[in-house]
Amino acid sequence: MGYLHEGHLSLVQEARRRADVVVASIYVNPTQFSATEDFGVYPNSRAEDRRRLEEAGVGATFEPATLYATGRSSGASGDHANVVGMGAPAAGAHETWVEVTRLQTGLCGGSRPHFFRGVATVVAKLFNIVEPDVAVFGRKDYQQWRVLTRMARDLDFAVEVVGLPLVREPDGLAMSSRNALLDSNARKRALSISESLRWAEEACSRGEAPGVQVLRQGVADRISAAGGRVDYVEVVDADELVPVEELDARPVLVAVAAFFGSVRLMDNLELQGS
């Protein structure tokens, strides 16, 4: 979606290692935003993005004006309200959605019910347009990576979906385009997210793992104490994303989403199991 940071560039680097030609898409996909979300203020820096991608060795950038048919009687094309179906859709407007029915629920799917439908649909479109052999995503958006991996398998896309580790700022904050929307005070308080996950990791590495409830509560309390509004803290199976009752040999994900002001941030911790 553009406004690139080092996390994105790590994806380009891996893509170059795996493929002869790398294509980067820059498209703020309207169908993964609801009416009340930050589609209109999503940060944007196209010229700078292009420069950085070229420098990183990308062969082409794909920057469509719109990817959704708006139908016969529609005025403006590619308009957010039109595409996400506020009001009655025009005859002939886009109406096909890819739903990954289990993995798209829970975690971010709880507070953003249409989010993964929008993500899966736009990535199916990008796969069909670009026809890549490999597609590289960040595990910062862990659930997205799981949803897209499952979609590629279930619909038999001839695309290998690769997920790379999230990349952090020097002080620990998970890199995100949305970090640019934080003022300096919120930016400082938001560090509580990564700090709470570091606490969780250390608690688990001490040999006697705490219970799942203790872990969740401990993470949530640390974020709340810093003035964040917790959307969710979940401990889930690393593949299927269903909540686990206890920590055992299975790999799990500790996943967090929290608001600082109006900015929603995500972070996660992968635990390999005992």
Added chain:
Amino acid sequence: MGYLHEGHLSLVQEARRRADVVVASIYVNPTQFSATEDFGVYPNSRAEDRRRLEEAGVGATFEPATLYATGRSSGASGDHANVVGMGAPAAGAHETWVEVTRLQTGLCGGSRPHFFRGVATVVAKLFNIVEPDVAVFGRKDYQQWRVLTRMARDLDFAVEVVGLPLVREPDGLAMSSRNALLDSNARKRALSISESLRWAEEACSRGEAPGVQVLRQGVADRISAAGGRVDYVEVVDADELVPVEELDARPVLVAVAAFFGSVRLMDNLELQGS
């Protein structure tokens, strides 16, 4: 889905005209049948189908045993009950569905609510596996053709979706694999479907078109009088499949589904408008 008739072979012929290599798939797709439908008794004649396809110049037939992942803890693979999700799905089982949200409702979508979801999903898979340039479908399954045309456009499949006219038996019955399930008495009574559509066509060609309600009722009455159980008779816009209030310059479809005994038959009439 196999059990081929002349209608299918007309698709092969057109595909040969348009493409250097023709692939035919034979797969009775479990996800487009509900628990109470005729998946288990769908007619089957694989050896004969293969012979006819080869004779017709098909380069390859694609006959997968199953197209759906059944997950970790599952026993039999490709089992109908498992795939269509009767009971809780196994972890890792198929869970991705393509929904063409408006066109999949109405007509056959009314009495078969999951039907087009199953059709769109399996065709998305077939498109990704076979990677055809052109895909040829019959307009006997008119709504299916509209759904798949819309899906291909909306998901940017590089596939031209072609719809060919339905093919009739000499006495007028629309060709269908399911005709083989009719006993001779039901077979005779089922002719009321095509006869009622011929009546509708003649009524419309007389210059003063009857009202839509008169048309629907006339078709339904003729089928009921022959002992058929009408599922629906609809007069809809030929592109978007929404019911029309009156016959005017727009092309419309008169679409019928009716049961004779336990066998569900479909037929339709395309009217070009005045």
